[in-house]
Amino acid sequence: MMSQITLTILETSDVHGNIFPINYGTNELQPLGLAKAATLIKKIQQENDYVITLDNGDVIQGTPLTYHYVKYMIDEPNPMIEVLNYLQYDAAVVGNHEFNYGLPIFKSAVNHSRFPWLSANLLDKADGSPYFGQPYLIKEFGNGLKAAVLGVTTHYIPNWENPEHIQGLDFKDVFETTKQWVKYIREHENPDMLVVSYHGGFENDLKTGEPTEPHTGENQGYRICYEIEGIDVLLTGHQHRQLTEHVNGVLIVQPGFNAQFVGKADITFEKNKGKWEIVGKEAELLPVGSEEEDEHVLKIANKYETKTQEWLDQPIGFIEGDMTITDPLAARIAEHPLVEFINKVQMDALGVKISNTALFNNSATGLPNTVTMRDIVSNYVYPNTLTAIEISGKDMKEALERSASYFQLDEQGEVKVNPAFSEPKPQHYNYDMWEGIQYTINIRNDIGSRIEHLEFEGKPVGMEEKYEVVMNNYRAGGGGEYPMFKDRPVTKSSQIDMTELLANYFLKHKTVKAAVNHNWKVVK
Structure with missing residues (x-):
C-alpha cells in the first residue's frame, strides 16, 4: 500500500x-x-x-x-x-x-x-x-x-x-x-x-x-x-x-x-x-x-x-485655507491645492521651473490645518527622491498624453477612470499633474490626441526645444510606462526623501497657503 x-x-x-x-x-x-x-x-x-x-x-x-x-x-x-x-x-x-x-x-x-x-x-x-x-x-x-x-x-x-x-x-x-x-x-x-x-x-x-x-x-x-x-x-x-x-x-x-x-x-x-x-x-x-x-x-x-507613533504626532506646520481631499477623482480633474503644493516643493527643492507629480492613491485625504508627520506620510506614501531631467517638447507632449489616457467618458458623458489605470491593479500613481506649464486635456479627443494649448511661459512648447523638469525618481526612470523619460540627461537630483522635503518645507515656512493657479484643466 x-x-x-x-x-x-x-x-x-x-x-x-x-x-x-x-x-x-x-x-x-x-x-x-x-x-x-x-x-x-x-x-x-x-x-x-x-x-x-x-x-x-x-x-x-x-x-x-x-x-x-x-x-x-x-x-x-x-x-x-x-x-x-x-x-x-x-x-x-x-x-x-x-x-x-x-x-x-x-x-x-x-x-x-x-x-x-x-x-x-x-x-x-x-x-x-x-x-x-x-x-x-x-x-x-x-x-x-x-x-x-x-x-x-x-x-x-x-x-x-x-x-x-x-x-x-x-x-x-x-x-x-x-x-x-x-x-x-x-x-x-x-x-x-x-x-x-x-x-x-x-x-x-x-x-x-x-x-x-x-x-x-x-x-x-x-x-x-x-x-x-x-x-x-x-x-x-x-x-x-x-x-x-x-x-x-x-x-x-x-x-x-x-x-x-x-x-x-x-x-x-x-x-x-x-x-x-x-x-x-x-x-x-x-x-x-x-x-x-x-x-x-x-x-x-x-x-x-x-x-x-510619537514621531508621527509631532506638529510641524500649518495650512491656511483648505488642503483636504473629499473626492480623489475631482482632485485629478481640476487642480487641487495638495498637488500644487507638492509640485511647488519639488520645484523649490531643485530650483526647477517645471514639475510633475501624482495623487498616488484614493485614500489620500489631503492636509488639515495643523500638519503632523502622520499627515505627510499618509498622503505621500512612497520613499521617492527627486530627479530633474532634460526632455524635449515632444517628450513632454507624449508624457502628458500618457497621463491624459487616465480619463474616459461613461455613457452619460460623465468623467470616469480608464480601467487600464484601475484593473487588475490600481495605478492612480501613473496619472501626473504638471506645474510650470499650461495645458488642457480634452477627453472628447482620442487617446494620444488630447493635449491642447500646451505652453511654457506664455509661448507654445516647441517639440524640438529642451525643457528641465523635476519629478520623482520612479517616473524619471521611465516607471509607469513613461519611456520618454528613460535615459534622458539628469541635470539635478536630491537624495532626501520627499516626505522629508515636505516636512522641511513646513519647518522653514511654518504656514503654507492652500492655493491653485489654474495652469491646467480637463474639458469634455
Whole structure:
C-alpha cells in the first residue's frame, strides 16, 4: 500500500512593512499585518510535519514604522527581519522595494536574517555570481522528501530605482534565468517538487491568455507557466493581486499585499517505486483579519512602534485655507491645492521651473490645518527622491498624453477612470499633474490626441526645444510606462526623501497657503 503525505507551502508577499493591524494615516484598525498573520502561520507550522514558509519580497519597506526605523533607529535590528526570524521562515525572495532605502540597509537586513535571501537573476557585476549568494533552497524532510525553491526577482528594477541603490548589481531576464536554473535543479538536485518563488506577476489574463499589460518584461508569470517545463508551483507577488489558479498544470498563488492574506498551497505526494510523486495540488488564500495578534510579534515590534507613533504626532506646520481631499477623482480633474503644493516643493527643492507629480492613491485625504508627520506620510506614501531631467517638447507632449489616457467618458458623458489605470491593479500613481506649464486635456479627443494649448511661459512648447523638469525618481526612470523619460540627461537630483522635503518645507515656512493657479484643466 502506498503512503501519502501533504506538504504545505505558506507564502507572504508584498507585506510592505506592515506588522500592526492599523492604517498609520488614521490609526484605525485594519485586517492586516504580520502580527495577525503570525498566529495563522504558527498554527499551521505546529499542526503539520511538512511545511515550507516563504516571503516573496517587498517586506522591509512601506510603512512609517520602517521609514522611522531606517531614519532614527538603524543601530537596532530590523523589526521586519526580527519577526520573520521568530516565525522561522525558510527563505525570502528579493523584491524591488527592498532597495528603496539603499543597499547598505538591505545588506544589513540580509546579514541579520536567519534564512537565505534568494534571487537567481540578480547578479554581481564583478564576477557574475548571484549577488545575494543563493539562487535556490533545498529542504529535505525526514522521510526522504526533497523540495527545491528557486527565487527570482522582476528584472525591471533599474527602470524605477535610484541608480545609487543598485550599484554593482546586474539584473538578468527572469524568464531566461528561470529556464536555466529549473533545468539545472532538475538535473543536479533531482527534487520531488520544484517551486519557483517569483517577485513578479502575470502579463496575461489567466483564463483567456490575452495580454493585460505592455510587454515590458516586468511580469512574466504566464510565459513561465507555459514555456518552462519542470515547475510544480509558481508563487507570485508584486501586482498585489489575490490569485489561486492552475495555469498549464502549474499551481499559482498570489496572496495580495500588506499581509491581509497568507497564501497556502497543499501538495500531496504518494510513494511509487521508492520515489515520491505529486498526486494533488490545491491552494487557498487565508484571511488574517479574524486572527488575534501574536503576542511575541507585538513584543518584538513594540519599541519601534512606540517611537514611530510619537514621531508621527509631532506638529510641524500649518495650512491656511483648505488642503483636504473629499473626492480623489475631482482632485485629478481640476487642480487641487495638495498637488500644487507638492509640485511647488519639488520645484523649490531643485530650483526647477517645471514639475510633475501624482495623487498616488484614493485614500489620500489631503492636509488639515495643523500638519503632523502622520499627515505627510499618509498622503505621500512612497520613499521617492527627486530627479530633474532634460526632455524635449515632444517628450513632454507624449508624457502628458500618457497621463491624459487616465480619463474616459461613461455613457452619460460623465468623467470616469480608464480601467487600464484601475484593473487588475490600481495605478492612480501613473496619472501626473504638471506645474510650470499650461495645458488642457480634452477627453472628447482620442487617446494620444488630447493635449491642447500646451505652453511654457506664455509661448507654445516647441517639440524640438529642451525643457528641465523635476519629478520623482520612479517616473524619471521611465516607471509607469513613461519611456520618454528613460535615459534622458539628469541635470539635478536630491537624495532626501520627499516626505522629508515636505516636512522641511513646513519647518522653514511654518504656514503654507492652500492655493491653485489654474495652469491646467480637463474639458469634455
